[in-house]
Amino acid sequence: MTASRSLAAESESRAAGVGTVPHPRLSINQATVKHADLATALRVTAAAGVEAIGLWREPVQEVGLDVAARMLTDSGLRFTTHCRGGFFTLPVGPEREAALDDNRRAIEEAATLAAAGAEGSTAVLVLVAGGLPEGSRDLIGARERVRDAIGALADDARAAGVTLAIEPLHPMYASDRAVVSTLGQALDIAADFDPAVVGAAVDTFHIWWDPQVLDQIARAGREGRIATYQVCDWKTPLAADPLLSRHYPGDGVIDFAPLTRAVQDTGYDRDIEVEIFHADVWADDPVRVVRRTAEAFATAVAPHL
Amino acid sequence: MTASRSLAAESESRAAGVGTVPHPRLSINQATVKHADLATALRVTAAAGVEAIGLWREPVQEVGLDVAARMLTDSGLRFTTHCRGGFFTLPVGPEREAALDDNRRAIEEAATLAAAGAEGSTAVLVLVAGGLPEGSRDLIGARERVRDAIGALADDARAAGVTLAIEPLHPMYASDRAVVSTLGQALDIAADFDPAVVGAAVDTFHIWWDPQVLDQIARAGREGRIATYQVCDWKTPLAADPLLSRHYPGDGVIDFAPLTRAVQDTGYDRDIEVEIFHADVWADDPVRVVRRTAEAFATAVAPHL
Numbered sequence: 021m022t023a024s025r026s027l028a029a030e031s032e033s034r035a036a037g038v039g040t041v042p043h044p045r046l047s048i049n050q051a052t053v054k055h056a057d058l059a060t061a062l063r064v065t066a067a068a069g070v071e072a073i074g075l076w077r078e079p080v081q082e083v084g085l086d087v088a089a090r091m092l093t094d095s096g097l098r099f100t101t102h103c104r105g106g107f108f109t110l111p112v113g114p115e116r117e118a119a120l121d122d123n124r125r126a127i128e129e130a131a132t133l134a135a136a137g138a139e140g141s142t143a144v145l146v147l148v149a150g151g152l153p154e155g156s157r158d159l160i161g162a163r164e165r166v167r168d169a170i171g172a173l174a175d176d177a178r179a180a181g182v183t184l185a186i187e188p189l190h191p192m193y194a195s196d197r198a199v200v201s202t203l204g205q206a207l208d209i210a211a212d213f214d215p216a217v218v219g220a221a222v223d224t225f226h227i228w229w230d231p232q233v234l235d236q237i238a239r240a241g242r243e244g245r246i247a248t249y250q251v252c253d254w255k256t257p258l259a260a261d262p263l264l265s266r267h268y269p270g271d272g273v274i275d276f277a278p279l280t281r282a283v284q285d286t287g288y289d290r291d292i293e294v295e296i297f298h299a300d301v302w303a304d305d306p307v308r309v310v311r312r313t314a315e316a317f318a319t320a321v322a323p324h325l
Numbered sequence: 326m327t328a329s330r331s332l333a334a335e336s337e338s339r340a341a342g343v344g345t346v347p348h349p350r351l352s353i354n355q356a357t358v359k360h361a362d363l364a365t366a367l368r369v370t371a372a373a374g375v376e377a378i379g380l381w382r383e384p385v386q387e388v389g390l391d392v393a394a395r396m397l398t399d400s401g402l403r404f405t406t407h408c409r410g411g412f413f414t415l416p417v418g419p420e421r422e423a424a425l426d427d428n429r430r431a432i433e434e435a436a437t438l439a440a441a442g443a444e445g446s447t448a449v450l451v452l453v454a455g456g457l458p459e460g461s462r463d464l465i466g467a468r469e470r471v472r473d474a475i476g477a478l479a480d481d482a483r484a485a486g487v488t489l490a491i492e493p494l495h496p497m498y499a500s501d502r503a504v505v506s507t508l509g510q511a512l513d514i515a516a517d518f519d520p521a522v523v524g525a526a527v528d529t530f531h532i533w534w535d536p537q538v539l540d541q542i543a544r545a546g547r548e549g550r551i552a553t554y555q556v557c558d559w560k561t562p563l564a565a566d567p568l569l570s571r572h573y574p575g576d577g578v579i580d581f582a583p584l585t586r587a588v589q590d591t592g593y594d595r596d597i598e599v600e601i602f603h604a605d606v607w608a609d610d611p612v613r614v615v616r617r618t619a620e621a622f623a624t625a626v627a628p629h630l
């Protein structure tokens with residue numbers, strides 16, 4: 021940490037009323053402060069004493085990859101994941117090829133950002149599989165195309181030193197967002213590939229309900245597939261837009277103890293992202309959001325590490 | 326079918342513009358015409374030439390069980406399921422005992438109605454497990470209490486000749502409606518009991534997304550556990566109240582071919598209910614709703630039988 025950033029951080033921390041040092045493994049996923057630009061997201065995260073951040077492609081592209089990488093280096097933060105690639109369910113044709121090319125750019129971005137982040141950064145690209153193509157009911161075919169697409173990208177990922185993290189999304193998104201719905205299914209797809217190249221994203225919001233979740237987390241550990249562990253909470257009623265129903269850890273019904281211990285028991289010792297999509301959180305001051313995230317993590321997640 | 330009912334049915338069929346005879350295995354779940362009272366639900370179902378109906382407890386209780394049973398007999402319809410028991414996740418205490426007693430009444434109702442229905446009626450009570458109790462995050466404990474509750478009711482069900490059908494609900498209802506989220510999980514619970522006493526409800530809306538669904542349907546068949554097959558469709562965006570997101574078969578993205586064939590391949594040859602919860606369907610004329618249901622079933626489901 022440079023002296024000037026340290027001073028700015030302390031000043032902003034005091035302004036935000038941060039009382040405690042955030043957990044050293046906490047990473048702020050940039051979506052949690054969605055309306056902050058990259059500079060703001062990096063600044064408020066570092067200023068709060070958080071050590072790591074996961075970035076999204078759009079705000080990185082807004083400033084350009086090279087500039088983003090320099091900003092990240094200057095922030096002193098570790099880089100944990102890049103969000104997101106995927107959208108793999110399109111049938112063969114130019115749209116699918118364009119999506120694959122875009123994923124190759126995302127792989128390069130993830131590699132560049134991981135190299136620009138502080139020591140301990142991880143080159144992980146989170147993949148959201150995509151939903152059923154317009155007018156299609158062929159769920160099984162869509163799932164096969166996800167596997168094919170990952171096969172088409174695996175060499176690029178290996179060459180770049182990037183791990184592709186297949187993210188199972190909650191089954192309520194199976195038709196329009198992600199035909200990969202369980203951790204077991206993600207691991208079945210990943211099984212065709214080297215664990216250094218293809219892993220899974222373990223996100224509490226998406227998998228907490230799964231009767232097999234603890235077994236599948238243990239399996240993911242055994243198979244070396246936990247590319248990232250992400251936490252946020254589930255609460256009903258769902259938001260009218262169910263995408264925006266993610267809450268601060270502790271504000272909902274997820275029991276983070278067994279899930280976090282299961283991940284910890286696999287030997288996973290890297291950063292843990294908090295990723296919240298919620299209109300109220302997004303409308304809030306990002307300084308306050310990062311502080312609340314750190315507090316929520318300290319209360320709901322850290323005791324189980 | 327009595328002569329007088331036949332004439333009335335023909336007259337109402339003509340008025341409704343029904344062109345084809347409904348599939349002989351179609352059953353109208355009463356929730357599909359939610360705002361119709363029991364008399365109306367029976368009348369419009371029989372008048373459309375549909376041969377079977379699944380009932381709900383509230384409209385039955387509105388007229389009283391004995392009267393409801395006589396009305397059902399007079400309708401000439403087969404009785405397919407009684408909806409619903411369950412709400413099993415409460416901790417030990419008087420509320421839980423009251424819930425179990427209420428389930429015992431529901432078992433008696435199901436037996437009485439099945440005896441009153443036409444030949445081929447089935448004494449099936451659909452069970453919705455219940456969500457997490459207020460303030461609880463103990464999902465695993467709640468699931469254990471579901472098993473315990475079924476154990477407490479199994480002898481009553483056996484004595485009454487009723488099959489308890491554990492219904493896995495879509496994982497988006499795991500916190501507030503049903504901690505049983507997959508067919509595999511329902512079958513794991515049922516495995517402790519005689520298949521004549523405890524089975525599972527196979528409902529396309531709840532399980533279509535499950536990567537294991539075809540295997541689990543085959544397993545349910547092998548284990549003699551398919552107590553009822555229910556169909557409706559899934560479409561996004563979800564309704565603001567996600568409970569009301571069930572659509573006519575064919576109006577959404579579910580491929581009924583593999584699911585229906587999988588059920589059929591197990592040897593399941595009984596009635597198939599259409600159960601739709603949707604504000605627009607409920608606001609519609611029940612005569613038209615039954616007709617549209619029969620048409621949707623004929624197009625989307627019947628070709629796979």
